[in-house]
Amino acid sequence: MRKITLCFLAFILIALPGFADEGMWIPMLLKKYNIEDMQKTGFKLTAEDIYDINQASLKDAVVGLGREGSPFQHFCTAEIVSDQGLMITNHHCAFGMIQAHSSLEHNYLRDGFWAKSLQEELMNPGTTASILVRMEDVTDKINAALNDNMSEQERAEKVKEISRKLEAEAVKGTNLQANIKPYFNGNQYFMSIFKIFRDVRLVGAPNSAIGKFGGDTDNWTWPRHTGDFSVLRIYAGPDNEPAAVSPNNVPYKPAKFFKVSARGVKEGDFTMVFGYPGTTNEYLTSYAIDQIANVEDPHKIKIRTAKLDVINAAMESDELLRIKYAAKAANVANAWKKWQGEIKGLDRFNTADNKRVLEQNFNQWAQANGKSQYIGLTDRYKELYAAREEYILAAAYAMEAGLNGAEVIGLARNIKGALEYFDKAEDKDKFKQTIKDYVTSFYKDYDPATDERILVEMLKLYNNKDLGEQWIPGVIRDIKGNNYERHAADVFKKSIFTHEERLLAFVDKLNAKTVKKLEKDPIYQMMEGIQNLRSEKINPELSRIERELVTLNRLWMAGLMEMQPDKVFYPDANSTLRIAYGKVSGYKALDAVYYTPYTTLKGIMEKDNPNIYDYDVPQKLRDLYKNRDFGPYTQDGEVPVCFIATNHTTGGNSGSPVLDAEGNLIGLNFDRAWEGVMSDMQYSPEICRNIAVDIRFVLFIIDKYAGAKHLIEEMEIIR
Structure with a gap:
């Protein structure tokens, strides 16, 4: 039957x-x-x-x-x-x-x-x-x-x-x-x-x-x-x-x-x-759907839930914080709620199973018609998504709980990116002023106490049984006794990135020597640890897998259109x-x-x-x-x-x-x-x-x- x-x-x-x-x-x-x-x-x-x-x-x-x-x-x-x-x-x-x-x-x-x-x-x-x-x-x-x-x-x-x-x-x-x-x-x-x-x-x-x-x-x-x-x-x-x-x-x-x-x-x-x-991604295979519904979305939802809990509590406590964090809360919550509905919808309409039916028929068509370029295509998809799982999970934590977790981590990342061009800038004073304007703009809608609580929750989430130790940045993995509250308080006290006056003063005195001093800042070190993990361990292999998936996706799309010549296809959305x-x-x-x-x-x-x-x-x-x-x-x-x-x-x-x-x-x-x-x-x-x-x-x-x-x-x- x-x-x-x-x-x-x-x-x-x-x-x-x-x-x-x-x-x-x-x-x-x-x-x-x-x-x-x-x-x-x-x-x-x-x-x-x-x-x-x-x-x-x-x-x-x-x-x-x-x-x-x-x-x-x-x-x-x-x-x-x-x-x-x-x-x-x-x-x-x-x-x-x-x-x-x-x-x-x-x-x-x-x-x-x-x-x-x-x-x-x-x-x-x-x-x-x-x-x-x-x-x-x-x-x-x-x-x-x-x-x-x-x-x-x-x-x-x-x-x-x-x-x-x-x-x-x-x-x-x-x-x-x-x-x-x-x-x-x-x-x-x-x-x-x-x-x-x-x-x-x-x-x-x-x-x-x-x-x-x-x-x-x-x-x-x-x-x-x-x-x-x-x-x-x-x-x-x-x-x-x-x-x-x-x-x-x-x-x-x-x-x-x-x-x-x-x-x-x-x-x-x-x-x-x-x-x-x-x-949109209307032509994904069952392997992609399974990974989104069972791996990516659930973990990203968990991370954003923790972040939203902190932000919403802050907004309820103070009208000024509501103004500062209104757009931020909406930005975090938008995808968070969508992912939850996405999982339910994919399950309700058996999307992965439907895709598997299509893949089975595609394989039969390719074999029956001698389409050698398409034979084995779905097997290769299966292999690649199996290899991709641990990397995509590590990437999700690095971004959601790491670089996009506590705002101050993102601030350090952006400052670092700007300082890479400092030596090349012809007008050093103008360059400094641009950074200072960015810092002032950042602090206009920033509350250190709220962000410190967000950092605590993000550090806790990194201690995750589904995430192998090799995917946790050493600067986070090495927190003694998992005492995240004390560690976050210490970091926020010592870092220049959590104090507007300190950071602006640093920019005023900016030169090649002071840039090197940043490497000792605890927020900067945390950001660097996450960045290095991404660039050295996660991204190289994930990028290799993604490049091969791009090739397979192009071939898969061409095959579907060849198999169904009477169907009018529409392209995925691309802005x-x-x-x-x-x-x-x-x-x-x-x-x-x-x-x-x-x-x-x-x-x-x-x-x-x-x-x-x-x-x-x-x-x-x-x-x-x-x-x-x-x-x-x-x-x-x-x-x-x-x-x-x-x-x-x-x-x-x-x-x-x-x-x-x-x-x-x-x-x-x-x-x-x-x-x-x-x-x-x-x-x-x-x-x-x-x-x-x-x-x-x-x-x-x-x-x-x-x-x-x-x-x-x-x-x-x-x-």
């Missing part, structure tokens, strides 16, 4: 194309692969309306938010909603900006921020806004320089060399920037060409009691009642072209902006998410512009638990609890609800807050526009339902849901709560 079931499942896996809701599709290829299906499911526009290089299209209103130095690695998406460069994105995407401008006197996290004029909008140096100009398939040009005799490292170097050449040629004589990335595990390459703006300003943000309502308690869950939005603006030079941050810049006039639909959505309506998803489409839909989360696809302001009031920080509703919002002062932003008598749909999304899609069948903005993507976060590795239309804040709630808060009617007037709203 088992054999028949496996064979039947294998047939299903091969014979059926991906579900309509599944996939992150390349905009320039929609006309070839997707537009007919999109139109059958309700879409009313054409492929050219979405992506066109000869005239304005929807792509021109989608913005990738990045950082100076890595503008192509988009951390979030935003959308332009006016002819003056006004953008909307998530509150959590702009959280760092809001926090950076906050203080005890002007606590924008607690109180919100709304600029009454252009002059009051706040600059955010270092933030970039990228708008795609066009894409180009450059696979043939890159493959022409490659051959089968190259090692993986030689191949990677050649790809990088050719890519840089093609990128430079593509933008020569322009102010554009190009970036080539691999697709389908390196079987295909596309070049994206961008116009990148560097003057992005904060226009408005609700207080965290709205923008982060539910906090980490509700993160990754449905039902959700979070007004996760903020308002930004792109500024350009007088010629409407990208310019350095300057008070002389003016609002950008876009080629296209989204009309905002206040007409609402209902269950079954077509929806489309247009944005920059970060990373490039993609389309995902589906429909508004509820789902069955558990036995006897069915979630409808909408939430309303009524639900916020039902959660209201002044004694719980995450659920303390602002009094003004209570008053608006009590007086039923909702304006034109209701559906069935209530203000809609959030909705869910079957769009396939991931990190990086935060802030992405959720569009209706006519391409109008109906919401902002900001999360996924916890039961389906395994969608990065296996999408299931039964349970995978993206969560969006309804644009009517955004308009309601801007208009009725914040009183920023000038922003409402700036948008083109369809009622």
